[in-house]
Amino acid sequence: MGEGDLGLWAVLVAMIGGAIRVSTPFIFVSLGECLTERSGRINLGLEGTLVFGAMSGYAVAYETNSAWIGVLAAALAGTVFGLFHGWVCKLPRVNDIAIGIALMLLGMGLAFFFGKPYIQPVAPDLPAIPLGFWSSSPQVEAALRVNVLFVVGIALAFLIAWLFRSTRIGLVIRVVGDSSDAARAMGISVDRVRLLATAAGGALAGIGGAYLSLYYPGSWNEGISSGQGLMAVALVIFARWNPVNCIWAALLFGAAGALGPALQSIGISKGYYLSYAAPYVLTLILLIATSSTTRAVRGAPGELSITK
Amino acid sequence: MSKGTAIGVETLHMTKRFGDFTALDDVSIKITPGSFHALLGENGAGKSTLVKCMMGFYQPTSGQMLINDREAEIRNPRDAHASGLGMVYQHFTLVPSLTAAENLVIARENAPAVIDWRKEREGLQAFLKTMPFSVALDQPVNRLAAGEKQKLELLKQLYLGRHFLILDEPTSVLTPSEADELLGMVRDLTQAGALTCLMITHKFREVTAFADVVSVLRRGAHVGGGKVSELSHDDMAAMMIGDKTLTRSADRSGEKGEAVLTLDGISASDRSGLKTIEVESLRVSAGEVVGIAGVSGNGQMELMEVLTGQRPVSRGRVNVKSEAFHGTRRQARDLKVRFLPEEPLQNASAGRMSVAENLAFRTFDLKKNGGLNGKSTRTWLDRAGMSRLAVELVDAFKVKTASIESPIASLSGGNVQRAVLARELSDEVDLLIIANPCFGLDFSAVAEIRARIMAARNAGAAVLLISEDLDEILELSDRVLVMSEGRIAYETPIATLDVGELGRHMAGHA
Ligand SMILES: Nc1ncnc2c1ncn2[C@@H]1O[C@H](COP(=O)(O)OP(=O)(O)OP(=O)(O)O)[C@@H](O)[C@H]1O
Numbered sequence: 039m040g041e042g043d044l045g046l047w048a049v050l051v052a053m054i055g056g057a058i059r060v061s062t063p064f065i066f067v068s069l070g071e072c073l074t075e076r077s078g079r080i081n082l083g084l085e086g087t088l089v090f091g092a093m094s095g096y097a098v099a100y101e102t103n104s105a106w107i108g109v110l111a112a113a114l115a116g117t118v119f120g121l122f123h124g125w126v127c128k129l130p131r132v133n134d135i136a137i138g139i140a141l142m143l144l145g146m147g148l149a150f151f152f153g154k155p156y157i158q159p160v161a162p163d164l165p166a167i168p169l170g171f172w173s174s175s176p177q178v179e180a181a182l183r184v185n186v187l188f189v190v191g192i193a194l195a196f197l198i199a200w201l202f203r204s205t206r207i208g209l210v211i212r213v214v215g216d217s218s219d220a221a222r223a224m225g226i227s228v229d230r231v232r233l234l235a236t237a238a239g240g241a242l243a244g245i246g247g248a249y250l251s252l253y254y255p256g257s258w259n260e261g262i263s264s265g266q267g268l269m270a271v272a273l274v275i276f277a278r279w280n281p282v283n284c285i286w287a288a289l290l291f292g293a294a295g296a297l298g299p300a301l302q303s304i305g306i307s308k309g310y311y312l313s314y315a316a317p318y319v320l321t322l323i324l325l326i327a328t329s330s331t332t333r334a335v336r337g338a339p340g341e342l343s344i345t346k
Numbered sequence: 347m348s349k350g351t352a353i354g355v356e357t358l359h360m361t362k363r364f365g366d367f368t369a370l371d372d373v374s375i376k377i378t379p380g381s382f383h384a385l386l387g388e389n390g391a392g393k394s395t396l397v398k399c400m401m402g403f404y405q406p407t408s409g410q411m412l413i414n415d416r417e418a419e420i421r422n423p424r425d426a427h428a429s430g431l432g433m434v435y436q437h438f439t440l441v442p443s444l445t446a447a448e449n450l451v452i453a454r455e456n457a458p459a460v461i462d463w464r465k466e467r468e469g470l471q472a473f474l475k476t477m478p479f480s481v482a483l484d485q486p487v488n489r490l491a492a493g494e495k496q497k498l499e500l501l502k503q504l505y506l507g508r509h510f511l512i513l514d515e516p517t518s519v520l521t522p523s524e525a526d527e528l529l530g531m532v533r534d535l536t537q538a539g540a541l542t543c544l545m546i547t548h549k550f551r552e553v554t555a556f557a558d559v560v561s562v563l564r565r566g567a568h569v570g571g572g573k574v575s576e577l578s579h580d581d582m583a584a585m586m587i588g589d590k591t592l593t594r595s596a597d598r599s600g601e602k603g604e605a606v607l608t609l610d611g612i613s614a615s616d617r618s619g620l621k622t623i624e625v626e627s628l629r630v631s632a633g634e635v636v637g638i639a640g641v642s643g644n645g646q647m648e649l650m651e652v653l654t655g656q657r658p659v660s661r662g663r664v665n666v667k668s669e670a671f672h673g674t675r676r677q678a679r680d681l682k683v684r685f686l687p688e689e690p691l692q693n694a695s696a697g698r699m700s701v702a703e704n705l706a707f708r709t710f711d712l713k714k715n716g717g718l719n720g721k722s723t724r725t726w727l728d729r730a731g732m733s734r735l736a737v738e739l740v741d742a743f744k745v746k747t748a749s750i751e752s753p754i755a756s757l758s759g760g761n762v763q764r765a766v767l768a769r770e771l772s773d774e775v776d777l778l779i780i781a782n783p784c785f786g787l788d789f790s791a792v793a794e795i796r797a798r799i800m801a802a803r804n805a806g807a808a809v810l811l812i813s814e815d816l817d818e819i820l821e822l823s824d825r826v827l828v829m830s831e832g833r834i835a836y837e838t839p840i841a842t843l844d845v846g847e848l849g850r851h852m853a854g855h856a
């Protein structure tokens with residue numbers, strides 16, 4: 039095996055491991071966004087929710103010395119943000135996109151404000167499952183240390199897919215998202231369903247944030263998010279509003295995000311930082327490639343303000 | 347479907363105002379249990395408003411409602427459903443991305459929290475077996491043609507076991523035989539005492555063939571009615587329109603001129619992207635009406651989109667007066683091409699903009715003395731001019747609206763149609779492309795609009811008429827084409843047309 043082969047192999051392993059690590063917050067945020075959008079509303083505030091979730095999760099984990107209580111706190115904070123978004127959007131003449139942007143800025147601002155004292159302290163980490171125990175290679179072992187939340191996220195995606203297909207709640211969310219007229223004709227309270235869907239979406243985004251600060255990268259600072267909350271919107275479109283597809287899309291974005299660190303790890307030091315742009319470039323390429331001028335976006339909820 | 351007893355409903359002095367516009371004026375109507383009651387009235391007479399008040403969609407400004415002779419307070423549609431009232435609306439209320447099965451199950455009041463699809467499907471199949479027609483359960487509703495959707499709407503109400511059914515123009519999207527089948531089934535149910543039906547319609551034929559009792563609204567007021575067996579079509583028409591006179595279609599006149607619209611070897615994909623629309627050759631000449639008949643969903647909509655430049659073609663050319671036509675605003679203006687697509691509220695107007703603004707879409711950016719064909723455009727809108735034009739057109743085409751500043755979406759279905767027609771027909775026209783122009787219009791409006799189309803033809807316009815209404819095609823066309831499975835399957839001049847032959851080609855087995 040030549041030098042080059044070893045390098046390639048190492049990059050690949052690092053990328054798989056990286057994809058799993060980086061994709062986890064994407065899975066949660068995109069599932070949250072998916073849930074919200076299927077109810078006919080778009081929440082651009084998830085970026086703020088994510089950052090605030092990262093801060094509150096870290097802070098609570100530090101204070102209680104339990105990572106799991108931190109995750110819970112982050113979910114709770116996310117729920118509050120979601121409820122606020124849902125409640126404001128209920129008011130007449132309010133645009134969900136504008137409110138989302140305002141909430142994004144609010145969430146980040148609050149997180150930076152309350153998070154100042156927690157930049158230094160060290161909070162407990164979330165546990166990981168060593169799926170690479172069979173290998174003698176430390177690289178493989180490191181790559182396959184999979185966080186519990188990754189597994190939970192995947193299970194959640196299937197759960198939500200099942201929810202949409204085979205439960206009343208799921209069908210009601212789809213009805214509301216596709217035709218509010220039909221929903222009203224059935225006597226469903228459109229605003230309430232959207233409120234709850236947005237709250238649940240916020241909770242998931244909060245958990246995604248907690249993962250960032252409590253596992254990977256695993257500390258709280260103001261640059262903790264690299265726009266996962268915003269990219270989730272593109273990711274959900276790419277996944278065609280299908281929760282299971284969200285997993286694949288998140289892994290793809292995760293792999294793209296892991297490209298930079300992976301190249302760096304094998305000692306490529308020149309220009310590697312360009313590859314940090316990979317997720318953003320990927321977002322653009324995918325959105326352009328999957329768009330069509332003649333066909334409506336397949337699977338888009340009919341009530342969504344961006345596709346309406 | 348649960349058998350049960352039909353419900354009687356009565357409105358007492360019901361009035362509904364929108365702002366200072368009175369849409370319903372002291373209406374008292376009694377619908378006895380087990381009757382098939384028809385509600386007639388011109389476009390904008392207030393028929394939909396009345397039934398929406400009954401269903402709790404609107405709160406009446408004053409007046410009451412009795413259900414089985416007891417006073418009932420209906421605050422929202424849910425209350426209405428709980429009392430056994432159900433409605434099929436003029437616009438579809440199915441959820442487009444859900445399958446038929448999902449639509450049926452979720453509409454049920456007692457839909458289970460976790461849905462066992464195997465069991466539900468068996469239940470649905472068993473239910474469908476008792477019905478005179480069925481639909482594909484696993485297709486998403488947005489893939490169904492209009493006629494299929496209406497059947498499903500009806501099936502849904504019956505599936506939900508409603509005992510008082512309001513039908514708002516239920517047959518406008520159905521073929522005559524489908525309509526007969528549907529209404530026959532409803533009538534059997536009413537005669538068995540299981541159902542009471544209140545049907546809004548514009549078709550006298552259906553009233554005489556199926557209804558027992560009829561009530562007529564004019565400008566929001568209840569102006570008459572009675573047993574159907576004691577009323578002639580002329581009596582009903584007289585009650586509807588009061589002392590107006592009907593417009594009569596002008597006779598055909600003028601010579602056929604040169605070809606204005608030519609299509610050569612067109613090929614385009616359809617909405618699903620799976621099938622193709624192929625039109626080898628189509629010519630429409632000045633001074634003739636070419637009618638395209640066909641069952642909905644056979645590529646007519648896509649053909650219309652190709653003509654308006656909204657759907658790219660993979661092959662072939664659309665020429666207007668031997669110039670390649672791309673449907674741009676400038677070209678449409680220069681070549682005097684006008685369009686009236688079907689469902690004009692979605693396809694030819696901006697719902698939340700005012701009637702005046704919608705009427706000005708063709709002209710708002712033109713300088714006055716430049717005229718419609720002038721090349722000079724303006725920067726600042728001439729609001730006063732737009733209002734003047736709107737008042738003029740609203741008047742000339744008898745558009746009923748609270749004001750020209752109301753959003754066009756608040757107009758009744760028929761009046762949206764008139765408003766768009768007013769805009770498209772208001773100036774010189776060389777090529778007129780129309781789809782289902784009389785969908786949902788009352789008979790006097792139909793007569794008037796057909797007369798306008800005929801007048802445009804006689805004035806030398808080339809007219810392409812795409813319609814699902816065979817009577818309309820037969821009345822207006824000089825030449826009839828049949829579209830089936832995305833292709834022109836048949837062509838005949840009107841003089842030698844054989845309706846049986848035409849029907850076989852429309853049904854796709856000839
Ligand atoms: N929400 C609303 N706001 C303002 N005006 C309204 C509203 N709904 C209906 N109208 C007006 O009330 C009148 C009656 O409308 P309605 O829809 O009941 O007519 P219709 O008899 O059903 O006519 P069509 O045969 O065309 O369906 C129309 O002039 C319409 O413009």
Ligand SMILES: [Mg+2]
Pocket residue numbers: 393394395436514758759
């Ligand atoms: Mg109506």
